[in-house]
Amino acid sequence: MISFVLAAIFSVRPSPIVDLKVMDNPNDEGGQIVLKWEYRKDADLSQISYIQIMRIDKMGTAPIVAEELKPTAKRYMDTDLKNGHPYRYFIRVWFKDGSYIDSAISPPVVPEAQWLHKDRIAALVILLLYGALLIYYLKKARKGERLTIRPIAGLQAVDDAVGRATEMGRPLLFVLGLGTVSDIATLAGLAILKRVAMKAAEYESDIIVPCFDPVVMAAAQETVKQGYLEAGRPDLYNEKNVYFLTNDQFGYAAGIDGIIMRQKPGAIFLQGAFYAESLIIAETGHSIGAIQIAGTSSVTQLPFLIAATDYTLIGEEMYAASAYLSRDPNSLATIKAEDWMKIIFIGLILVGAMLETVAGLTGNKSWSFIKTFFAGGAQ
Amino acid sequence: MKREIPLLISFIAGTLIVISLFVPHPPFNKMEETLNSWYIIVSGFTFILGIDSLLLYNWDKIRRKSKDWPFALTVILSFVVTLVWGIVSGVRTGHIFSTNSTFRNYFYLYIYVPLQATMFAILSFFIASAAYRAFRARSLNATLLLITASIIMLGRVPLGNAVLIPVLWIAVLLIAWVVLLEIKATTSASTRVGYILMLILMVVIAVPLTKFLYGNLSAATDWIMDIPQMAAKRGIMLGLALGGIAVSLRIILGIERSYMS
Numbered sequence: 001m002i003s004f005v006l007a008a009i010f011s012v013r014p015s016p017i018v019d020l021k022v023m024d025n026p027n028d029e030g031g032q033i034v035l036k037w038e039y040r041k042d043a044d045l046s047q048i049s050y051i052q053i054m055r056i057d058k059m060g061t062a063p064i065v066a067e068e069l070k071p072t073a074k075r076y077m078d079t080d081l082k083n084g085h086p087y088r089y090f091i092r093v094w095f096k097d098g099s100y101i102d103s104a105i106s107p108p109v110v111p112e113a114q115w116l117h118k119d120r121i122a123a124l125v126i127l128l129l130y131g132a133l134l135i136y137y138l139k140k141a142r143k144g145e146r147l148t149i150r151p152i153a154g155l156q157a158v159d160d161a162v163g164r165a166t167e168m169g170r171p172l173l174f175v176l177g178l179g180t181v182s183d184i185a186t187l188a189g190l191a192i193l194k195r196v197a198m199k200a201a202e203y204e205s206d207i208i209v210p211c212f213d214p215v216v217m218a219a220a221q222e223t224v225k226q227g228y229l230e231a232g233r234p235d236l237y238n239e240k241n242v243y244f245l246t247n248d249q250f251g252y253a254a255g256i257d258g259i260i261m262r263q264k265p266g267a268i269f270l271q272g273a274f275y276a277e278s279l280i281i282a283e284t285g286h287s288i289g290a291i292q293i294a295g296t297s298s299v300t301q302l303p304f305l306i307a308a309t310d311y312t313l314i315g316e317e318m319y320a321a322s323a324y325l326s327r328d329p330n331s332l333a334t335i336k337a338e339d340w341m342k343i344i345f346i347g348l349i350l351v352g353a354m355l356e357t358v359a360g361l362t363g364n365k366s367w368s369f370i371k372t373f374f375a376g377g378a379q
Numbered sequence: 380m381k382r383e384i385p386l387l388i389s390f391i392a393g394t395l396i397v398i399s400l401f402v403p404h405p406p407f408n409k410m411e412e413t414l415n416s417w418y419i420i421v422s423g424f425t426f427i428l429g430i431d432s433l434l435l436y437n438w439d440k441i442r443r444k445s446k447d448w449p450f451a452l453t454v455i456l457s458f459v460v461t462l463v464w465g466i467v468s469g470v471r472t473g474h475i476f477s478t479n480s481t482f483r484n485y486f487y488l489y490i491y492v493p494l495q496a497t498m499f500a501i502l503s504f505f506i507a508s509a510a511y512r513a514f515r516a517r518s519l520n521a522t523l524l525l526i527t528a529s530i531i532m533l534g535r536v537p538l539g540n541a542v543l544i545p546v547l548w549i550a551v552l553l554i555a556w557v558v559l560l561e562i563k564a565t566t567s568a569s570t571r572v573g574y575i576l577m578l579i580l581m582v583v584i585a586v587p588l589t590k591f592l593y594g595n596l597s598a599a600t601d602w603i604m605d606i607p608q609m610a611a612k613r614g615i616m617l618g619l620a621l622g623g624i625a626v627s628l629r630i631i632l633g634i635e636r637s638y639m640s
Contacts, residue, residue, distance in 0.1 A: 029408035113404040124401050130624055182418065184623045187630065191637040214429030215422050223637060243436040244429035250498035262447050276502060283505040297619050299612055304506075307513035315615045319622030322629075322637055330634045334625040341621050 016043035017051075017091045017103035027120075030083040030113035035076045037091060037103070045071050049094045053078065056088040056105070063090070081111045119376035129344070133337035141329035149335050154293050154311035155324050158192070158269075161291045162199040165266025170290075171206035172196060173265035174220075175256055175281060177272025177296065178249060181215045184319065185297040189271035190216075190223045191322030192295070196269060197227025201236055210245040210259060212252050217244045253277035257284045270294040270309065271318065274301045282308035295321070348374075386633040393631035434458070461486065522557045526550045527603060530592070534600025543593055551585050 016039050025032035035053060039045060048071035054063040055078060066078050071093075081087060086108035094100045141147055165172050174193050179186035193209065200207040207224060211217035221242045228237035245255045257280065260268065268285040270278065270292065278294075278301040285292045286308055294305040295313030306312045313321065316338070323331035352370040359367035392414060399410040437451035468482035469475035476483045514525040529550050533539035555578060562574045592599055629635035 027403055029403050029405055113408075115402055115404045117401050117403050120401055127397075127624070130621075130628075134628060180422070184626050187635075188626060191635065194637040211429075213422070214425035214432075217429060217432060218425060226637070240436050240439060244432040246433075247426075247429075248495070250495045254494075254498050258450065262450075276499065279505045279509060280498065280502055283509055297623075299615055299619075302615070303513075304509060307509040308505075314618075316618035316622030319619070319626045322635060326637075328634070331629060334629050334634065338621045338625045341624075342618065345617060345621075 013101055014040070015091075015101045015103045016040050016045070016048065016093055020089070020091060020103050020106055022087075022089050022106040022109045024109055024111050025077060027114055027117045030111050031079060031081045033078045033081060033087060033089075033109055033111050035078065035089055035091075035106075037074060039071075039074075047095050047097075049096045052092040052094065054090050054092050054102070056090075057085075059088070083111055083113060086110050122374045122376050126341070130337060130341050133340050134334060137333035137336045138330060141333040144329075147329060147332040147336050149320065149324060149332060149339070152313065152317050152320065152324055154295065154313040154317065155192075155321055157291075157293055157311045158195060158325070159199055161267035161269075161293055162196060162203060162205060164291055166203040166205045168266040170264055170266030171208050172200055172267050172269070173256075173259060173263070173285075173290075174207060174209045174269045175272070176209065176211060176216055176220060177270070177274045178212050178252065178277070179216070179273030180213050181219050183273050183297075185271075185273040186216055188297075188318045188321055189295070190219055192269065192271045192318075192325070193220060194223045194227045194230075194322075195325040197224040198231045201228040201231035201233040204233070204236060206238070207241060208259065208263065208265065209242040210252075210256060211243065212245065212247060214244050214247075217242060249275065249277055250280075253280045256281050260284045260288060260290070264288050265290055268292045270296070270305065271313070271321075272296065274298050274305070279304040279308055285309070382636070386636070390631055390633060393627065397631075430458075519554075519557060519561060522554045526554060530596070531600050531603060534596045540593065540596050543596060544589060547589050547592065548585075551581065555581060 017037050018040050020035065020037040022033060022035050025034045051069050051071055051073065053066040053069065053076050055066040056063045066089075067076055069076060078087075078089075087110075088105050088108050090105045091103040092100050093103070137147065162172060174196060176186055176189045176193070179189075181187070197207055199205075209217075209220050209224060211220055221239055224242050225234070225237050225239070228234050246252050256277075259265075260281070261284065265285075265288075268281075268290045270281060270285075271294070274281075274296045275298060278296065278298070282292060282294060282305055292309035293311045293313070294309040295318035296302060296305060297315050297318065299315070302312065302314060306314075320335050320338075323335045348370065352374075355367045355370055359365060395407070395410050396414065399407040402408075434455060437454045440448050440451035441455070464482050464486055465475055468480045472480045474480065476487070478484075510528075514521065514528060529546055533543055533546060558574050558578050558581070562571055562578075565571050565574065626635065
């Protein structure tokens with residue numbers, strides 16, 4: 001005990017902690033302070049037992065141990081602090097011989113909430129740019145200017161698929177995948193469902209929609225009903241054909257496979273978010289000779305669907321489906337704005353790649369400004 | 380009003396979520412979390428709708444003795460047995476998945492899990508049949524896909540390097556055969572010249588390519604996965620992100636209304 005006290009009092013060792021930086025955590029709702037520090041180059045870390053982050057809530061009061069860390073730590077974030085209140089910190093280094101050394105006390109730091117997430121400025125710029133392009137094309141559309149987008153084979157085949165199934169006297173099967181109603185892929189699938197339902201009503205065909213999620217089921221029922229209404233055949237709408245199947249991934253796949261094998265639909269639409277069950281469903285559909293039109297935002301499932309189905313809407317094509325099928329000028333304006341954004345991105349990627357090459361060759365990091373701007377906090 | 384109120388709700392909820400992405404300050408910081416909690420509560424209640432729909436659909440089939448009605452009966456029986464067994468087991472043991480729960484030990488482990496595993500296992504056969512159709516060397520694109528896939532598959536298995544030479548030469552002969560067929564089928568003189576040049580190029584690079592791959596199969600596989608594959612994937616993802624913004628804005632601004640009746 002005496003040696004411990006003497007060691008603490010008469011220690012002449014300098015603190016192994018240098019360059020202690022204490023700052024308010026950026027881009028948060030407040031209540032958080034970040035500490036960063038380095039160890040002296042000549043410090044023997046093997047002699048350190050642990051370090052303590054010491055917080056002084058009020059000058060003149062005893063410091064509080066905020067956290068105990070291993071001697072390899074170089075960063076700590078103190079949380080649950082009071083916004084607008086100043087805090088000071090220092091680091092206490094405990095050695096294996098039982099002695100300790102304190103670092104210098106930091107100046108007071110006040111945690112605060114921020115009004116702008118600075119790491120997301122690039123995303124905000126993209127959104128504003130997109131918004132400006134959208135307003136421009138919406139104005140054009142409202143003036144009656146004709147907006148055209150490229151033909152999408154998978155969407156052109158929708159009417160043919162419905163017609164083929166009708167000729168064969170078979171129902172249509174529409175699978176919305178495993179997504180919930182908050183997934184954009186599911187919403188895009190619902191837009192395609194409306195068009196298919198309209199055509200089914202026109203041709204007096206049955207459309208079966210087994211759902212994975214009850215909320216999606218409710219939305220799908222409304223969508224199909226609206227499709228039949230718009231086609232002028234509300235009498236043909238059968239709510240029982242849009243039903244909940246199961247909330248289990250492979251149970252859903254098994255259920256869909258059963259429907260395919262028993263009811264032998266003439267056309268199968270796989271539109272939504274799909275995972276490992278995509279190929280199980282698509283291959284079963286192929287085995288009965290149904291025409292299949294798939295579309296998903298799941299990049300990993302796209303190769304399976306391309307291999308197993310007749311037409312595949314690749315990602316954004318699916319998102320463009322409702323605009324493409326409805327030909328609504330306002331919806332087409334969003335697609336035109338999207339296309340221009342894509343051109344801007346391609347330009348940025350090319351310029352960025354060139355600048356990165358220059359930065360790599362010259363060793364001057366200032367050439368990487370495009371990368372730095374878009375990487376934000378990810379860097 | 381039937382259309383305006385849902386549109387207004389969509390606009391307010393969508394706008395708040397967008398704002399919360401850029402503004403970390405309260406009250407926006409908890410906005411997404413709060414709205415998601417509301418969604419979870421609402422979706423919990425919709426399960427009642429889902430069960431109602433499932434039971435009515437199948438009961439209707441049984442009542443009308445329609446084709447395949449025994450399957451509908453199986454669904455209803457399975458539903459009732461699972462529900463009753465689960466409740467009884469949960470009440471008896473305190474938790475439905477406790478180690479002495481009969482529901483967990485008999486139903487879950489010996490019925491539910493094997494059924495799921497069976498469905499998942501079927502996937503491997505479907506992958507084989509779909510891959511066969513995709514890789515059939517019917518066109519130049521499909522043949523290039525076959526060769527690339529062969530390199531990737533060989534690079535990912537321990538024996539890959541040992542069987543590389545015969546597999547690669549079979550692939551080269553296959554592509555040569557396809558190119559010859561294309562030359563024969565095409566009517567355009569410029570396309571024919573292009574194919575002939577491609578054939579010559581193939582003959583010239585076949586031996587050095589084999590030599591190169593023999594020592595660097597793993598590196599070549601990584602290169603294909605990291606550069607061309609990743610570039611294509613990122614292109615799709617970029618389109619998806621922009622498409623996602625377009626759909627979201629259409630919904631927030633009330634342009635997209637297909638989900639409403």
